[in-house]
Amino acid sequence: DQQVKQNSPSLSVQEGRISILNCDYTNSMFDYFLWYKKYPAEGPTFLISISSIKDKNEDGRFTVFLNKSAKHLSLHIVPSQPGDSAVYFCAASGGFGNEKLTFGTGTRLTIIP
Amino acid sequence: EAQVTQNPRYLITVTGKKLTVTCSQNMNHEYMSWYRQDPGLGLRQIYYSMNVEVTDKGDVPEGYKVSRKEKRNFPLILESPSPNQTSLYFCASSTLIGYEQYFGPGTRLTVT
Numbered sequence: 375d376q377q378v379k380q381n382s383p384s385l386s387v388q389e390g391r392i393s394i395l396n397c398d399y400t401n402s403m404f405d406y407f408l409w410y411k412k413y414p415a416e417g418p419t420f421l422i423s424i425s426s427i428k429d430k431n432e433d434g435r436f437t438v439f440l441n442k443s444a445k446h447l448s449l450h451i452v453p454s455q456p457g458d459s460a461v462y463f464c465a466a467s468g469g470f471g472n473e474k475l476t477f478g479t480g481t482r483l484t485i486i487p
Numbered sequence: 488e489a490q491v492t493q494n495p496r497y498l499i500t501v502t503g504k505k506l507t508v509t510c511s512q513n514m515n516h517e518y519m520s521w522y523r524q525d526p527g528l529g530l531r532q533i534y535y536s537m538n539v540e541v542t543d544k545g546d547v548p549e550g551y552k553v554s555r556k557e558k559r560n561f562p563l564i565l566e567s568p569s570p571n572q573t574s575l576y577f578c579a580s581s582t583l584i585g586y587e588q589y590f591g592p593g594t595r596l597t598v599t
Contacts, residue, residue: 380529408587417491417577417590418530463529467586474545475520475588479529 377401378466380478388486393451395481397464400445404466404476409438409449412461412480421462422449451483459485489514491591493578499597500568508563508594510578518581519561520545520588521553523574530577536561568598 379398387393397407405426410418424431424438424447431438437450451458464478491512500506512519520535522545532545536555550572552564561580565572575595579588 378529383527406586410590415593417579417592419590420587423587465530474532474535476532477522477530479527 376479377404378464378476378478380462380464380481382481383479384482384484386484386486387454389456390453393449393454393458393483393485395449395451395462395464395483397447397449397478398445399447399466401466401468401476402445403468406467407438407440407447408465408467408475409436410463410465410477412463418463454483454485456485456487459483489589491578491580491589493576493591493594495594496592497595499599501599502569503567506565506568506596508565508576508578508596510561510563510591511559512561512578512580512589513559514580514582514589515558516580516582516589517558518588519555520579521551521561521563522577522579523547524577524593525574533563533576565596568596570598572596573598 377400408423409421411421412418422433422436424440440447461480461482463480467475494509517538521533522530524530531547534553536542578591581588
């Protein structure tokens with residue numbers, strides 16, 4: 375039962391263009407969402423997060439959008455750079471008091487120079 | 488430097504031979520967790536710990552044990568490893584549940 379889904383296993387984007395990574399969830403109790411980035415041979419590193427009380431959070435080139443009614447979130451990277459090539463995981467939590475962080479299956483982003 | 492360390496980074500073993508993967512963090516985090524990453528399945532939680540002597544099962548705890556005798560250490564124990572435990576394992580820690588977790592570099596385990 376995959377509660378957090380990333381339906382695109384891979385995505386290729388031209389350098390300088392916008393990358394959009396998508397994530398869907400099924401559990402309406404989730405109220406905090408995170409994106410992690412993973413390079414080969416390294417552990418995932420935190421990228422950006424959003425609380426369910428917001429619909430957008432921005433940090434430099436990275437913006438996360440949350441559509442609660444559709445149970446959908448997306449990560450926008452603009453402009454995309456070669457160093458953004460990595461696997462991106464979205465994750466969801468029920469918030470403080472809920473010990474579990476549920477991850478999606480990941481999307482491999484490749485930025486084409 | 489704030490970090491989560493895991494040892495060993497790579498391990499090849501045989502079915503049934505007990506092994507321990509160590510995890511240590513230097514950030515005084517209360518929460519620690521173990522995940523396994525498998526192709527097409529993402530990161531799945533094995534066990535987690537809210538604090539010293541407090542541990543609980545995640546999604547895939549079968550075949551694993553953990554202990555939390557000290558705040559900084561959270562070892563993962565495979566008492567009788569089997570080939571289906573061949574995977575990439577990550578330890579993580581954080582101060583607040585559900586918020587930013589810091590991950591170790593991973594341990595690639597192969598059980599033959």
